[in-house]
Amino acid sequence: MKNKKIIVVFIAIAAALVMAGCSNMIMDLTGGEGAGGEGAGGESYQLGDFAIGDTGPAGGxxxxxxxxxxxxxxxxxxxxxxxxxxxxxxxxxxxxxxxxxxxxxxxxxxxxxxxxxxxxxxxxxxxxxxxxxxxxxxxxxxxxxxxxxxxxxxxxxxxxxxxxxxxxxxxxxxxxxxxxxxxxxxxxxxxxxxxxxxxxxxxxxxxxxxxxxx
Structure with missing residues (x-):
């Protein structure tokens, strides 16, 4: 019985590790934290980052x-x-x-x-x-x-x-x-x-x- 419990715990740990790996792969592919948080294109900007008249990324x-x-x-x-x-x-x-x-x-x-x-x-x-x-x-x-x-x-x-x-x-x-x-x-x-x-x-x-x- 004790051996069966050990096997069950081992399987649960292995499954958790696999799921964690899949999660990291998904984050990498979608540009999430696994890709540095910058998005697939390297640069990522959103509303509020700049206002009219501000200096842009290229100095304009x-x-x-x-x-x-x-x-x-x-x-x-x-x-x-x-x-x-x-x-x-x-x-x-x-x-x-x-x-x-x-x-x-x-x-x-x-x-x-x-x-x-x-x-x-x-x-x-x-x-x-x-x-x-x-x-x-x-x-x-x-x-x-x-x-x-x-x-x-x-x-x-x-x-x-x-x-x-x-x-x-x-x-x-x-x-x-x-x-x-x-x-x-x-x-x-x-x-x-x-x-x-x-x-x-x-x-x-x-x-x-x-x-x-x-």
């Missing part, structure tokens, strides 16, 4: 917060005005027109997809040093996920930073990644909060300011 300024949790990111960060080697935001053409790029999204959250579509089109058509390409190739603040903001993202950047004299913006037009037609792309004047318009892609130079989502 937070200008939009996804308070509705509609996206797989929570914050938008605009690069600081030193991103271009400490000089003013460069004036660049959008593209040489001949066809549409498919980058028509204007809403917050559309900038990254727009930029990818534009860069693909530009590369396929042997164009270089255009607004989206300059931003897409940027490595700054240890990050390389910068993109050209959509029209609404540019507007938020104006409303929450430039209009508050933050970010070192100039009173000029800033390109968005939102295409209007084969010939025109949209931009925002930073001298007026709601003066968004469009202009020819190839013969008009407008400034650019990269942003990133995290």
């Amino acid at each position: 300024l937070i200008f939009y917060i996804d308070e509705a949790e509609a996206f797989d990111w929570t914050f938008l960060e605009a690069a600081p005005n030193t991103w271009n080697g400490g000089t003013a935001d460069p004036s660049i053409v959008w593209s040489d027109p001949s066809d549409t790029t498919g980058a028509t999204g204007t809403e917050v959250g559309a900038g990254q997809a727009n930029t990818t579509a534009i860069v693909t089109w530009l590369d396929d058509n042997d164009q270089e040093d255009r607004a989206a390409q300059v931003v897409d190739s940027l490595v700054f603040g240890g990050k390389e996920d910068w993109f050209l903001p959509s029209l609404d993202e540019v507007t938020k950047m104006y409303e929450n930073l430039a209009s508050e004299d933050a970010g070192g913006f100039t009173s000029a037009g800033y390109w968005s990644s939102s295409e209007q037609t084969a010939n025109n792309a949209r931009f925002q004047w930073f001298s007026s909060p709601f003066d968004a318009t469009s202009i020819a892609k190839n013969n008009e130079f407008r400034r650019v300011r990269p942003i990133r989502a995290f």
